[in-house]
Amino acid sequence: MGRKYRCVRDHLPRHVTLNLNRTPTLATSRSTTGTLSLFGHASTEANVVILVRSRKWRLGRTLVVATVTLIVAPVVALIPPHAPWAVAALGIGAMISRRRWLERQTVLNLSGHCPNCGEPLSVERPTRLRHPHALDCDTCHYEPLLKLNLNETRKSETTSPLTN
Numbered sequence: 001m002g003r004k005y006r007c008v009r010d011h012l013p014r015h016v017t018l019n020l021n022r023t024p025t026l027a028t029s030r031s032t033t034g035t036l037s038l039f040g041h042a043s044t045e046a047n048v049v050i051l052v053r054s055r056k057w058r059l060g061r062t063l064v065v066a067t068v069t070l071i072v073a074p075v076v077a078l079i080p081p082h083a084p085w086a087v088a089a090l091g092i093g094a095m096i097s098r099r100r101w102l103e104r105q106t107v108l109n110l111s112g113h114c115p116n117c118g119e120p121l122s123v124e125r126p127t128r129l130r131h132p133h134a135l136d137c138d139t140c141h142y143e144p145l146l147k148l149n150l151n152e153t154r155k156s157e158t159t160s161p162l163t164n
């Protein structure tokens with residue numbers, strides 16, 4: 001009783017620091033250009049940063065969503081009228097799993113201007129790159145389509161603990 005436990009950190013010399021954070025993994029982000037097109041308007045240029053998702057990342061995210069779905073579906077099936085909740089949970093889980101599996105590239109950043117009104121366009125959060133990728137213009141509410149010039153891609157390695 002009364003015995004003090006000291007942290008491992010207290011026994012280390014001052015110049016030694018412990019890195020208790022997760023080891024960051026390398027992710028490949030690419031800067032490229034693209035065109036924003038809208039029917040009846042002149043296309044505009046856009047600068048885009050995309051993150052190329054590895055097969056391992058896609059498979060991992062797909063399995064996580066599928067596992068959570070298989071846990072949640074029987075639980076929500078306990079609530080009357082039972083079957084619709086289970087079917088809805090399975091359907092939503094299957095849809096999200098499919099999206100994670102198909103997320104080969106993620107748009108991290110975008111800068112360009114709307115072909116209709118000229119207002120700046122951007123992405124608010126990282127989103128799965130679709131082909132074609134529609135963007136919402138908050139000003140005129142048109143949806144310009146983004147098409148990437150993949151042959152102008154510049155590869156850069158970034159370190160991020162959240163992505164790989």
Ligand SMILES: [Zn+2]
Binds near residue numbers: 115118138141
């Ligand atoms: Zn616009």
